[in-house]
Amino acid sequence: MREPAQAIVNALERDVGGIAIIWCPDLGLRDWLVGEVASLTSAEPVCVSDVEAAIAEPDRCVLLVPRNEREVVLDLDGSRDRLRSEERPRTAPIVLFLLDGGDGQAALAEAPSLASWAHGNGADPEALARIDVEEARGAFRAETGETPEEWLRRWRSEEFAHTPANFRNYYRALLVEHDEAVG
């Protein structure tokens, strides 16, 4: 079973300097997801709204939050190989935030180069976050030996390193905490 955190971390980690797509249910949650993804990146990310600004930052994780989704998707499609310059290869990913079912998704179907590059590198946190709380709680305890609450307390006390495995645990614990809080 895939988990949202794991899917996001995978999308960020799979290709060095690649493109990950985060599918957002609405604009409000997009803002929240931008913040969450920023917290998952190891270095200070930069938030931009157009492709040229993304190309200008090859060594930082770029959070690309388009004002015009269609234009950004088509620009990325036409500029794909400029993003993998051999003279100065990207060392950090570009994370593109698109609305689920929005203009960007429709444009992606007409943007084969971008789609091919980002294939399988998308995450839909909302769809993946629908969990069975009791099952998730039991699985978490079985794997880590701690309850999600205990683990989160230690995470927030900076007792764990920021590794992909710990980010995964962080999100799993967070989901249980969130689901119980909202009932």
Added chain:
Amino acid sequence: MTLDWKKLTPHRPVIDADAYIARPNGVSAEIAQWVRAGRTVLVGGPTGIGKSTELARAAAMLGDRVACLVPLDRWEDMRRLTTDQLLLRVAGLVASLAANAFGIDLPKPLLGALYERAVFPPGDYDPAANLQGTPKSFALSVVREVTRRSTQRVTLLIDGLEKVHDVSRSETLFDALGSLADEADLVVVIPWSAAFGPRADVVLQQGERLVSVRAVDGDDGGRAFLRDILLNRLQAPTALDEVASATGHELGRLIERRNVVADAANASGGSPRLFLQLMADAATYASARGGDGWPTDRDFKDAELDAVDFFRRLLLPGDAAALLAVNGTDGRELDLGRKVRLMANGILLERVQGRQPTLTIQPLAQIALGAGAA
């Protein structure tokens, strides 16, 4: 031995001749053969199928020529590429190759003119002496100078024009390239609308040859090719070999590794990039879960689901019914725009059975259809 799965870099073509792995239905030798026969060669194929790698291999095989790879999309925004930019970029890249790989020093007034137009590195140029002219005249001058000084014919292998979606603009760009056809051999990756549509026969000029790069077949040869790419990129040629002393758990893990690689090959539908993406994605899941570095069956299943989700998002309303109707046929009943889009995205794969091309649905796209696509 610790494997570095980041080395898979699925989106990078193989440019280094030593790293090339011969594919069962490779077209590089065919391209080189037609070039030597004096024909212009048009190359078509879906994304991620290996067009750039085959082009690079063909260039390496044309040792009797000044073969220049021109990956336009590495330098230009293909949505806004003009004919002037196209010709200047060709001029700049041929001049660079001539200097760096063949030691040919072109006249400084010509190089200075290219530097002024930002397609050649800085140097000791006299601005007052730099040539004046049009982009077309610069491109022709560079090709003629290189031909004369090397006494070899120039071959231009131009990659990236498939990303020009606007038909009228791509026609203008191809007209500009056609102006070089008398001076140089041309090998050009063509737009998908030309490669998969009815106008695939003539793009630049009469007598040109269309060469299609297709997915590798799912037989033993195809699977072995994909496995070899994986092991080559991981720099672990023996990682899937059986060790005589392996017993019990070790043997079980080896069998699971082999099965995961075979499953990824099958799921990829024969697309090298998608195969590597599936393995890279599975390896990232494996890394997060601990383990010995190699993805398990569970890791692969998660990667496969990621890919299925992605395919589902590439399907537009009406695609599902159209795909099911056209599966196993030659596709002549399919609306052209839809056909071009589905083939360019690798959702519909063209295979040749006998001499008859047949369209089949990509295996993971087939799962996406079953999972409630449009």
